[in-house]
Amino acid sequence: MGRTRINQYEAVVFDLDGTLLNTLEDLMDSVNFALSKYGMEKRGYEEIRRFVGNGAQKLIERAVPCGTQEEKIRQVYEAFGEHYGAHCNVKTGLYPGITSLLEDLTDRGIKIAIVSNKPHGAVQKLNEMYFKDFVRVAVGARENMRRKPAPDMVFEALRQLGVSRERAVYVGDSEVDIATAAGAGMECVTVTWGFRNRKELDAAGAKVYVERPEKIIDLITEDIYSVKKIDATEKIEVEVPGSKSITNRALLLAALSGKKCVLHGVLFSEDSRAFIDSLEKLGFFVEADEKTKDVAIQGEGGSVPNARAQINVRSAGTAARFLTVFLALAGGEYELNASPQMCRRPMEPLLSLLKKGGVTFDFLGEEDHFPFRMRSEGFSLREVEIDTGLSSQFASALLMSGVLLENGLNVILSGGRARGAYIKMTVAMMRQFGLEVDWSENCCTVRHAGNFGLKEYQIEPDVSGACYFYAMAPLLKTDVIVKDVHLDSLQGDIKFVEALRRLGCKLEDRTEGICLSGSEISEYPGLVIDMKEFSDQTMTMAALAPFAKTPTRILNIGHIRFQESDRIRAIRAELGRMGIRCEELPQEDGIVIEPGEIRKALVETYEDHRMAMAFTLIGLRTGNIRIKNPDCCRKTFENYFDLIEEVVNRNETN
Numbered sequence: 001m002g003r004t005r006i007n008q009y010e011a012v013v014f015d016l017d018g019t020l021l022n023t024l025e026d027l028m029d030s031v032n033f034a035l036s037k038y039g040m041e042k043r044g045y046e047e048i049r050r051f052v053g054n055g056a057q058k059l060i061e062r063a064v065p066c067g068t069q070e071e072k073i074r075q076v077y078e079a080f081g082e083h084y085g086a087h088c089n090v091k092t093g094l095y096p097g098i099t100s101l102l103e104d105l106t107d108r109g110i111k112i113a114i115v116s117n118k119p120h121g122a123v124q125k126l127n128e129m130y131f132k133d134f135v136r137v138a139v140g141a142r143e144n145m146r147r148k149p150a151p152d153m154v155f156e157a158l159r160q161l162g163v164s165r166e167r168a169v170y171v172g173d174s175e176v177d178i179a180t181a182a183g184a185g186m187e188c189v190t191v192t193w194g195f196r197n198r199k200e201l202d203a204a205g206a207k208v209y210v211e212r213p214e215k216i217i218d219l220i221t222e223d224i225y226s227v228k229k230i231d232a233t234e235k236i237e238v239e240v241p242g243s244k245s246i247t248n249r250a251l252l253l254a255a256l257s258g259k260k261c262v263l264h265g266v267l268f269s270e271d272s273r274a275f276i277d278s279l280e281k282l283g284f285f286v287e288a289d290e291k292t293k294d295v296a297i298q299g300e301g302g303s304v305p306n307a308r309a310q311i312n313v314r315s316a317g318t319a320a321r322f323l324t325v326f327l328a329l330a331g332g333e334y335e336l337n338a339s340p341q342m343c344r345r346p347m348e349p350l351l352s353l354l355k356k357g358g359v360t361f362d363f364l365g366e367e368d369h370f371p372f373r374m375r376s377e378g379f380s381l382r383e384v385e386i387d388t389g390l391s392s393q394f395a396s397a398l399l400m401s402g403v404l405l406e407n408g409l410n411v412i413l414s415g416g417r418a419r420g421a422y423i424k425m426t427v428a429m430m431r432q433f434g435l436e437v438d439w440s441e442n443c444c445t446v447r448h449a450g451n452f453g454l455k456e457y458q459i460e461p462d463v464s465g466a467c468y469f470y471a472m473a474p475l476l477k478t479d480v481i482v483k484d485v486h487l488d489s490l491q492g493d494i495k496f497v498e499a500l501r502r503l504g505c506k507l508e509d510r511t512e513g514i515c516l517s518g519s520e521i522s523e524y525p526g527l528v529i530d531m532k533e534f535s536d537q538t539m540t541m542a543a544l545a546p547f548a549k550t551p552t553r554i555l556n557i558g559h560i561r562f563q564e565s566d567r568i569r570a571i572r573a574e575l576g577r578m579g580i581r582c583e584e585l586p587q588e589d590g591i592v593i594e595p596g597e598i599r600k601a602l603v604e605t606y607e608d609h610r611m612a613m614a615f616t617l618i619g620l621r622t623g624n625i626r627i628k629n630p631d632c633c634r635k636t637f638e639n640y641f642d643l644i645e646e647v648v649n650r651n652e653t654n
Contacts, residue, residue: 002645003630004224007108011163012220013154013186015172016116016123017052018194020098021130024049025091030084031063034076040065049195054176055117055147056081088122094130095193097213102134104217113137113157117147117176137161149179154186169220175204189219202365209340224602225630225641227619233478233519234651238643240465240482242267242293243491244636248318249426250457251275252326252400253433255284257299257453265459266295270635271316278311278323301450302404307332313370315339315607315635317564318393320370321350325397328359329379329404338370341607345369346562349387350394357381382407388423389415390562395444396426402446403435411444416556418442421492421533428490432457460484463491464536465637468613470496471540472647473518474503475547475621481515496537502527503544526552526595535560539614542571545593546580547621555590564635565606574615577601578625600624609635616644 017023024045031051032042043051043063051062060077068076105112112135116123123140131138137160139153146152158168170181173194178201181188190206191213192198201209210216247267252275254261266272268290276295280286283305285298304327313319313336320342327334348368351361358380362373382405386395395413402409413423419442427437427444434452438445466482473480487494487509497514501507503524506517526548531538535557545552560567568584568591575582579599583592598618603625605612609632619625633640 002226003641004226005108005221006224007110007221009110009167009169009220011111011113011158011161011168012105012216013113013115013157013168013170015170015174015177016114016118016126018173018196019171019177019191020094020114021092021126022095023088023092024052024195026084026088027052027059029090030080030087031059033083034060034079035063037079038072038076040068040076052174052195055141056084056119085122088126089129095213101213101216102131104214106134108217108221110220111136111161111163113139113161115139115148115153115157115180117141149176149183151180151184154180154184171216175200178204178206189216197364198371199364223629223631225616225627227616227623227625227627227644228648229623230476230620230648230651233476235479235481236469236472236647236650237481238466238469238483238647240461240469240485240643241269241637241639242459243462243464244269244271244318245422245425245464245491246429246459247272248275248316248322249396249400249429250459251279251295251297252322253429253435254297254299254453254457255279256302256326256400256403257433258301258451259453259455260285260296260298261454262456263295263297263459264293264456265461266293267459267462267636268293269638270314271319274312274314274316275319275323278313278319281309281311282306282327283309299453302330304330304332308334310335310337312337313342315342315564317342317345317391320345320347321391321393321397322400324350324374325354326401326404328354328357328374328376329401331376331378333373333375335364335373336370337364341564343370346390349390350397353381353384353386353394353398354379357384379405381409383410383412385412385414387415388413388417388420389559391559392417392420392422395423399423399426399437399444399446400430403430403449403452406448408445408447411446413442413444416532417559421495425490425492460489460491462637463489463493463496464610465613465640467493467496467537467540468617468640469643469647470500470514470516471544471617472620473505473516474500474521474524475518475544475617477518477521479515479517479519481510481513483513485513487514493534493537495534496540499527499529499537499541502529503548523549526550526593528553528555530555532556536610538567539571539610540617542575542582542591542593543614543617546575546578546596546598546618548595551595552593553585553588553590554593555585555588557591558589563608565608565611567608567611570604570606570608570611574601574603574611577603578618598622598624602626602628605629605632607632609633609637613637613640616641620644620648 028048118140120140120142127138137157139157170186171189173191174196242265287296359376364371436447466485504521508515572582578601580596581594603615
């Protein structure tokens with residue numbers, strides 16, 4: 001059992017300018033020298049940035065005034081070439097992290113090539129200067145070879161490397177690079193630190209982005225976790241991190257408040273760190289101690305210290321929705337960015353509502369998706385209606401930030417989850433923080449508040465995380481205790497424990513935590529179960545279903561198609577990979593899973609932490625499951641696989 005990392009590709013072909021080397025300032029200086037020499041107006045940084053990408057000749061053709069005669073263009077080009085040849089390395093340098101990236105690729109045995117529209121001699125010179133220890137092949141423009149976006153130079157580089165195009169990936173920063181990769185029939189990774197902005201790259205057809213060089217490693221190699229079968233049935237006792245849902249609500253409520261609040265038991269994960277980092281960039285005083293799991297936040301009574309800021313919510317859906325509404329209702333000018341995964345997730349219902357309230361958006365990519373710039377002078381509506389069917393986070397965001405409005409806010413809740421577990425959690429926590437919330441039928445009314453708040457707040461352990469271990473009770477026929485998890489939890493996933501009792505487990509809520517006993521179970525039935533209120537455990541129930549004696553029907557889960565992955569599609573695909581039949585139930589908005597024999601499988605996780613964690617359970621029962629990209633669990637549960645290994649090792653020792 002354990003982790004291995006395998007290479008998906010044998011070679012990486014890099015563009016040079018804007019990808020590995022930041023050459024823009026030297027190019028600008030040489031262009032402007034040549035233009036000035038012939039009495040032409042100099043060009044600015046942004047203009048030069050737009051002009052580069054198709055070689056020096058095109059750069060000069062774009063830089064000279066419109067209508068310039070060919071002979072004059074030639075003269076400017078020659079002056080540029082002479083100047084750049086002598087001054088090409090004055091301000092030029094590697095982008096941060098490039099050397100470490102090349103070292104890592106080399107250590108992994110991945111071959112590296114450079115292709116550039118620069119003259120071949122210049123490319124050779126730069127390669128010798130910067131990359132001689134890493135780059136085996138460097139190809140520049142020369143006679144009898146078409147420039148990019150034609151694929152000729154790429155094919156030449158691959159020929160010299162001895163690698164087929166199917167086993168290589170292309171990395172670049174511009175529309176030229178995207179077209180080059182397409183022409184070569186190769187996968188393309190587009191970097192965001194180069195000479196084009198995100199909007200231009202989206203328009204050019206970029207599909208896969210990286211924001212930092214080290215992330216290229218994650219894309220071109222695969223981390224695999226081999227799950228070891230547990231044969232023994234010793235009692236399992238674990239402690240899980242704090243709840244993500246409660247952590248993120250507490251972070252926002254503390255920031256909204258007028259007091260300094262210390263949060264205890266905070267979940268530190270990729271999602272919560274994104275939330276904390278965003279609050280800091282907005283100017284809030286935040287003091288985090290990951291060792292003690294405490295975060296102190298100084299609330300500003302509904303104000304945002306920085307009325308202008310840029311934040312990146314990464315892949316944190318909760319932070320994305322909560323902070324968008326907070327900033328829209330507080331007012332100011334903000335740029336909000338996110339990971340490619342989060343940029344694909346729907347935001348239109350929420351953003352349309354904010355637009356109606358007077359908030360303006362400038363979308364930097366796809367309409368009604370991240371990234372965007374937002375300008376607000378406040379929010380004019382006093383009553384809004386939101387459909388909870390797509391995401392209850394929209395409603396929770398409006399409820400919490402509604403306290404900013406002088407006259408409060410009426411939130412009309414429609415859709416299938418209008419009284420769902422996450423909205424109940426939001427209302428309960430608002431009341432814990434001292435806020436007035438009236439909830440009558442489908443309408444929640446929140447009143448304006450400024451100086452509310454708590455000095456301290458204790459965050460519950462994550463019941464969602466606990467459920468993966470509780471599921472081991474019937475699956476492995478053992479007893480499970482998760483520390484400090486109790487039936488009075490605010491979290492809706494506590495209902496999953498009741499579902500496990502239906503499978504035959506005995507349940508006892510002890511002082512130390514809920515104990516679920518499956519040691520007396522010989523077999524368990526498949527359930528017909530409505531999981532609308534605790535749908536995050538759909539994947540966990542799906543992992544139990546193949547071992548039941550009858551089919552399992554999971555109902556009212558259509559909304560999980562729009563989460564970190566299309567979870568219904570993912571469940572069907574991965575169970576199918578294992579030889580298990582899973583079919584959709586369109587009329588019941590659910591799925592049915594047949595019992596069956598598990599085949600050996602490598603599980604695709606779709607960058608979805610819950611897929612990784614839930615389908616690991618199947619491996620603990622059968623021993624023939626491997627999990628791709630286990631680090632996606634870092635989104636909510638960083639030490640999940642450490643705990644899994646502890647459980648396995650403990651049972652092997654006993």
